[in-house]
Amino acid sequence: MRVINGKGTALFTSQPKEDCESYQWLHKNFQQAMALKFAVEEINKDPVLLPNISLGFQIYNAYHSDTRTLESSLQWLTGRTQPVPNYSCRRQDKSVAVIGGATSALSVQMGTLFDLYRFPQLSFGPFDPILNDKIQFPFLYQMAPKDSFLPQGIVQLLVYFKWTWVGLVTTDDLRGEEFLQEVTGEMAKHEVCASFTEKIPVSERRHEESEMDFMPRIMESAARAVVIHGDTDSLMILRYSQIPFVPTYKVWIATSHWDITMRPNYVDNYNFHGALTFTYMTSELPGFKSFLKTVNPNKYPEDIILKEFWLSAFQCQNEYEHLELEQCAPNTTLEDLPIFFFDMAMSIQSYTLYNAVYAVAWVLHEMLLRTSEFTSEVTGESWVPHPWQLHSFLKDIRFNNSAGDQVFVDEKRSSEAHYDIRNYVTFLNDTEFLVKVGQFTPNAPAGQDLFMCEEGIDWGFFEEKVPRSVCSDSCGPGYRKTREEGEPICCFSCTQCPEGQISNQMDVDSCEKCPGDEYPNKNRDQCVPKSVTFLDVGEPLGMLLLSIAFSFTLLTNLVLWVFVKFRDTPIVKANNRALSYTLLVSLNFCFLCSLLFLGRPTTATCLLRQATFGVVFTVSVSCILAKTIMVVLAFRVTRPGSRIRLWVLSRVANSVVFICSGIQVILCGIWLGTSPPFPDTDPYSEPGHIIIQCNEGSDIAFYCVLGYMGFLALGSFTVAFLARSLPDTFNEAKFITFSMLVFCSVWISFLPTYQSTKGKTMVVVEIFSILASSAGLLGCIFIPKCYVILLRPERNTQEGIKRRVNSKGTI
Numbered sequence: 001m002r003v004i005n006g007k008g009t010a011l012f013t014s015q016p017k018e019d020c021e022s023y024q025w026l027h028k029n030f031q032q033a034m035a036l037k038f039a040v041e042e043i044n045k046d047p048v049l050l051p052n053i054s055l056g057f058q059i060y061n062a063y064h065s066d067t068r069t070l071e072s073s074l075q076w077l078t079g080r081t082q083p084v085p086n087y088s089c090r091r092q093d094k095s096v097a098v099i100g101g102a103t104s105a106l107s108v109q110m111g112t113l114f115d116l117y118r119f120p121q122l123s124f125g126p127f128d129p130i131l132n133d134k135i136q137f138p139f140l141y142q143m144a145p146k147d148s149f150l151p152q153g154i155v156q157l158l159v160y161f162k163w164t165w166v167g168l169v170t171t172d173d174l175r176g177e178e179f180l181q182e183v184t185g186e187m188a189k190h191e192v193c194a195s196f197t198e199k200i201p202v203s204e205r206r207h208e209e210s211e212m213d214f215m216p217r218i219m220e221s222a223a224r225a226v227v228i229h230g231d232t233d234s235l236m237i238l239r240y241s242q243i244p245f246v247p248t249y250k251v252w253i254a255t256s257h258w259d260i261t262m263r264p265n266y267v268d269n270y271n272f273h274g275a276l277t278f279t280y281m282t283s284e285l286p287g288f289k290s291f292l293k294t295v296n297p298n299k300y301p302e303d304i305i306l307k308e309f310w311l312s313a314f315q316c317q318n319e320y321e322h323l324e325l326e327q328c329a330p331n332t333t334l335e336d337l338p339i340f341f342f343d344m345a346m347s348i349q350s351y352t353l354y355n356a357v358y359a360v361a362w363v364l365h366e367m368l369l370r371t372s373e374f375t376s377e378v379t380g381e382s383w384v385p386h387p388w389q390l391h392s393f394l395k396d397i398r399f400n401n402s403a404g405d406q407v408f409v410d411e412k413r414s415s416e417a418h419y420d421i422r423n424y425v426t427f428l429n430d431t432e433f434l435v436k437v438g439q440f441t442p443n444a445p446a447g448q449d450l451f452m453c454e455e456g457i458d459w460g461f462f463e464e465k466v467p468r469s470v471c472s473d474s475c476g477p478g479y480r481k482t483r484e485e486g487e488p489i490c491c492f493s494c495t496q497c498p499e500g501q502i503s504n505q506m507d508v509d510s511c512e513k514c515p516g517d518e519y520p521n522k523n524r525d526q527c528v529p530k531s532v533t534f535l536d537v538g539e540p541l542g543m544l545l546l547s548i549a550f551s552f553t554l555l556t557n558l559v560l561w562v563f564v565k566f567r568d569t570p571i572v573k574a575n576n577r578a579l580s581y582t583l584l585v586s587l588n589f590c591f592l593c594s595l596l597f598l599g600r601p602t603t604a605t606c607l608l609r610q611a612t613f614g615v616v617f618t619v620s621v622s623c624i625l626a627k628t629i630m631v632v633l634a635f636r637v638t639r640p641g642s643r644i645r646l647w648v649l650s651r652v653a654n655s656v657v658f659i660c661s662g663i664q665v666i667l668c669g670i671w672l673g674t675s676p677p678f679p680d681t682d683p684y685s686e687p688g689h690i691i692i693q694c695n696e697g698s699d700i701a702f703y704c705v706l707g708y709m710g711f712l713a714l715g716s717f718t719v720a721f722l723a724r725s726l727p728d729t730f731n732e733a734k735f736i737t738f739s740m741l742v743f744c745s746v747w748i749s750f751l752p753t754y755q756s757t758k759g760k761t762m763v764v765v766e767i768f769s770i771l772a773s774s775a776g777l778l779g780c781i782f783i784p785k786c787y788v789i790l791l792r793p794e795r796n797t798q799e800g801i802k803r804r805v806n807s808k809g810t811i
Contacts, residue, residue, distance in 0.1 A: 027341045028262050030309050031292075032102070032124075033059055035350035038291050039357035042402070050365050055357075058095070059305070062106050069109045077117065096364070096387050097122060099356045101140075102349055103231045104128040104175055105202070111140045118388040122359060122409075124352040126231060126257040130174055132411050141394055141409050143352045143359065145280065145417035149442035150255060151183040153278060153419060154227055156440070156450045157253065159190050163225040163469040164490045166192060167218060167250075169238075171230040172199035179229045179255075193471065193490035195223035202234035215241040219248050224469035226250050231257045239263045247271065251459065251467055252424075256280050256417065259347065260424050261340050261432055269340070273426045274460035280348040281418040281439065283403035289344055293333050313341050339432045355407045363393040416442050425458045474506050477525035481509055497524045500687070516683040517690060533689040535763045537598050545767050546598060552775055553591040559782045560584040566789050574732070576630050579653050583623035584782070589616040590774040594767045606677040606694035611668040613770060614705040618664035620777060621709060621743075624736055625660065625716040626653040631723050631733050660712055667708060671701035685759030693763065710747060716740050735781045742776030 036057060044054045060072040076095070098114055101107030101123035108131070114121050120139055123131065127144040131137055158166060168183065170176035176199060184194060198214045215238075218226060228235065235258050252275035254260045260277050263269055297307045310316075314337075316328035334342050346354075367385055398408050408414055421438035438452035459467060475481050475494035480503055482495045497503050501511035502520045514520055518527035536542050563572050563580055572580065593616055596609035630653055680695035696702045717740035723733040750769040757765055788795050 026262065027309065027313050027337075028259060028343060028347075029102070030305075031342065031347060031350050032353055033305070034292060034295060035288070035346065035354045036099070036357060038288055039354045041291075042287075043358065043361045049361055050368065053364075053368070055361065060100075062100070062102070069106050070113060073110050073113045077113070094384050096120075096385060096390060097360045099124060099353060099360070101125045103233050104131060105173070105234075107131055107140065108137075111137045115139050118391075120360075120387055120390045120394055122356040124349055124356050127411075127414070127417075128175055129178070139391060141359075142411050142414070143356045143407075143409070144348070145415050146411075147256065147417055149416060149440075150278065150419070151179065151186045152442070153440035153450065154183060154253060154255070155186040155190055155192060157276065157421070157438075157452075158187070158192050158225065158227075160450060160452055161225075161466055161469075162474075163251075164192050165195050165223045165225075165469050165471040166253075167196045167198070167221055167223045167226040168194050169198045169200065169214075169218070169226060169228045169230075171202050171234045173202060173234075176229060183227070183229075191489050193488040195221050195471070200230065200234060200237055202230075202237075218250070222471070224249065224251055224467045225253060227253045227255075228258060229255045232259045232262050236262075247460075249460075251275065251469070254278065254424075256348065256419060261343065261434065263340050269426045269430070269432060272424055274458055274463065275424040276437070276457070277422050277424060277434070278419040278440065279422055279434070280351075281420045282346065282348060282351045283405050285346060285351070285354060285401070285403050287402075288346055292344055293335055295334055313337055338430065339434075355401055358399065358401060359394070359397055359407065359409050360390075362399050363390050363397050366393055366397070418442065421452065423457050475503075475508070476506060477502075477504050478523045479503060480511050481507060500684075502527055516681075519683075519688045528688070530683060530688055530690045532692060533686070533760070534600050534692040535598055535760045535767075536600070541764065542598050545764070545771070546595065548771055549591050549594045549767075552771060552778065553588055556584055556588045556591060556778055559778065559786055560588070562786055562789055563782075569789065571785050571788055576627065576653050579623050579627050579630070579657070580782075582657065583620060583627075583777075586616050586619040586623060587774050587778050590620060590770060594770045597763050597767050597770075601679045601692055601694045603679060606679055607672060609694065610677060610696065610702060610705065611672060614668055614709060615661065615664055617770075617773075618709050618712065619657065619661045620774075621712040621716060622657040622660035624739065624777070624781070625712055625719070626656040627732055628716050628719040628723060628736050629653070629656060631736075632719065664705065664708055667701070667705055671698060671705065674698065675701060682759050685761075689759075691759040693759065706747070706751075710744070713740055713743050713747070717744060732781065735784060739777045739780035742780060743773045746773040746776065 036059070040055050040057055043049055058076065060076050062069045062072060076098075097120045098110065099122045100110055101121065102125045104125060107121070107123045107125055107128070111121055111131070115138060118139055120141065122141050122143055124143050127142050127146050131140055131142055158164070166187075168180060170179055180197065187194065196217065198218060200214070228238070248271050250271075252260075252272050254275055254277035256278045258277070260272055260275055261269075295306070297303070297310050300306050311328055314329035314332065329336075335344055364385070367389065394409050396410070398406065398410075398413070400406055406415075419440045420436050421440060422434040423437045424432070425435055426432045435456060435458075437454075437456045438450070440451075441449050443449075454466070459465070471488065471491040472493065475492075479494040479496055481492040483489070483492055497511035497520070500520060501513050502524045503511045504525050511524075514527035517530055519530050520526075521528050537546055560581070563577075563584065566572050567577060589612075593609070593612045596605050596612060599605070633652065675698035677694045677697045680693055682691040682693055683689075685691055716736065720733045720736035720740060746769050750765065753765050754762060
């Protein structure tokens with residue numbers, strides 16, 4: 001950029017080189033030249049900014065080549081077509097700053113040369129942290145906003161559309177590598193995986209000669225979403241690599257550095273139809289579109305490049321070699337060109353370049369004001385500053401442009417970029433549009449930084465809804481993801497939730513247990529309230545047990561009535577009649593105590609059921625033990641001269657019953673006094689039910705009660721077994737042996753069964769054991785006697801007994 005005292009603006013004065021012709025299809029870049037012209041004209045018309053001083057400029061083409069960029073920079077420095085280092089032919093047109101570097105690679109090439117001469121270089125390309133190194137590039141200033149949150153925005157877009165299996169395409173350079181590290185790190189946080197990573201070689205920038213084999217690899221991938229990162233220059237290889245009229249069925253997600261609409265004239269644009277692209281959110285500069293509408297070769301006849309652009313863009317150059325300019329597309333404007341030739345909307349490069357021109361102008365204005373303090377007149381070449389003098393001002397300059405945006409030159413104070421998300425839509429007649437469908441605002445509150453209008457997105461010719469881009473199909477409610485060893489986190493299989501667990505969302509890693517009062521439904525996708533249940537008398541099993549208990553109670557009462565009615569018969573009087581009555585009454589209570597286990601448990605029934613069961617069964621077993629002892633004592637007493645004759649009395653039996661039962665009462669009292677049973681709930685034993693049951697309070701006390709009762713039963717069985725062969729007409733030892741065998745068998749089977757069951761089954765097992773053991777005692781001891789009393793009365797008399805003794809000797 002040059003400072004010209006007085007009026008005047010320098011334009012293109014020479015034809016571009018012929019070897020640039022192969023790149024003339026990049027017509028859209030001409031907007032940058034128009035933005036530069038617009039800014040300079042606007043500044044020169046401003047009566048406040050740089051009064052009485054006009055700015056001029058020279059434009060050099062970078063040719064998209066590192067070597068040609070360096071050559072153009074030398075030509076500008078020396079003023080010669082064949083540049084000679086450290087020699088300048090320029091005399092009056094002294095330049096003070098360089099605005100250039102549409103890409104990072106070009107900025108590096110220019111910076112390595114201009115830094116030698118301390119020329120300020122204002123880069124209008126994408127912000128690159130590498131160029132922010134002031135040790136390596138001390139005189140380079142980046143005007144573009146920072147892209148620190150771009151990877152975060154891209155990943156949020158992927159998460160929004162649930163694309164977890166995506167492809168990554170980037171340029172094979174430092175910026176591309178840095179982007180890969182940032183975006184893959186952000187993807188890992190949200191469980192998004194990269195299906196493939198393609199790096200495009202850009203070292204030579206010879207697009208036609210680059211390798212073309214990466215596009216088939218992209219098309220073969222199962223990933224439907226593909227993220228593209230790179231600048232417009234380097235990513236032109238994608239345009240050359242696409243196969244004409246062959247759809248890729250991909251959703252391309254382009255970053256802000258690539259103008260997706262720019263393409264060669266002969267390459268179709270259908271493969272990128274439906275793409276989503278992040279574009280910088282910029283304010284519209286007043287008057288720029290109006291300026292573009294007025295631009296034509298007639299307005300600027302001295303501008304050679306504008307003439308060549310006009311002939312090429314309106315396709316007049318190839319058809320008519322000697323066509324007059326007035327005959328090429330008369331009465332047309334730049335607005336009539338398709339979007340891939342020229343876009344009336346200001347690009348971010350043009351916007352940044354516009355700000356760079358104004359930054360130089362404001363720096364010169366500040367320097368002019370300070371110079372005016374020391375001299376009253378600034379004329380001729382005396383004031384033109386040296387380029388190195390601008391640095392101290394550039395670092396601190398800030399201003400508001402015509403759109404009202406604040407502009408900083410210092411990279412440390414540069415703002416973070418905000419992005420519009422646009423949908424690239426193309427039609428069969430080659431018309432193209434970029435439709436805004438969302439935006440990403442990094443500094444917005446969490447959850448509000450990404451906004452999408454999904455209904456406004458056109459996904460392509462073959463898509464009517466959001467395409468899927470996943471490695472594995474989603475796991476629906478009721479299922480959880482199962483990771484495969486060695487596979488990416490996005491690749492998994494679906495496994496139904498385990499028993500007792502549910503999942504009510506998509507793609508969960510683990511299932512959750514239902515609360516205690518709920519249970520999983522059949523599909524295991526929601527929890528259903530459990531129904532309260534217990535061993536109710538009204539249900540069939542409860543009614544059956546109740547009927548059995550009453551039946552045996554009635555039978556026991558009948559046996560007791562028979563024994564009372566025939567109390568004076570020999571068979572009733574044998575083995576202590578009072579013990580038989582006591583045993584029958586206790587058995588009656590044994591059957592009835594099973595009723596305490598039926599119905600809804602309450603505090604009273606929980607306190608009574610086990611204690612009552614333990615006491616009445618202990619009384620029964622004590623009576624049987626006393627009967628057994630009486631049998632043994634009876635034979636000992638009948639021996640002449642026996643010393644214990646006086647002990648064969650009823651009080652011996654009563655003492656046995658009282659002492660043995662008393663010990664059990666004491667045990668039950670201690671149990672109820674220290675850790676009594678209480679009503680409790682069991683929500684786990686039966687799916688879908690909450691079982692109300694009694695908690696025994698102390699398992700040790702419960703098993704002590706059972707153990708003591710078993711000890712008495714074992715003692716009774718042992719004594720009866722030893723006395724089974726004693727001679728007696730009505731010897732009960734045999735019946736007691738069988739009854740104790742049944743009793744012990746029932747309760748020995750009870751213990752493991754009780755331990756292995758839960759809920760209502762435990763109660764049923766205990767009721768069954770009570771009824772079965774009580775029925776065993778009743779049947780083995782009393783039923784044979786009732787048979788004799790009722791059906792064989794002749795055997796229940798003294799005469800009958802004598803006849804049997806005389807005929808068989810003993811019974």
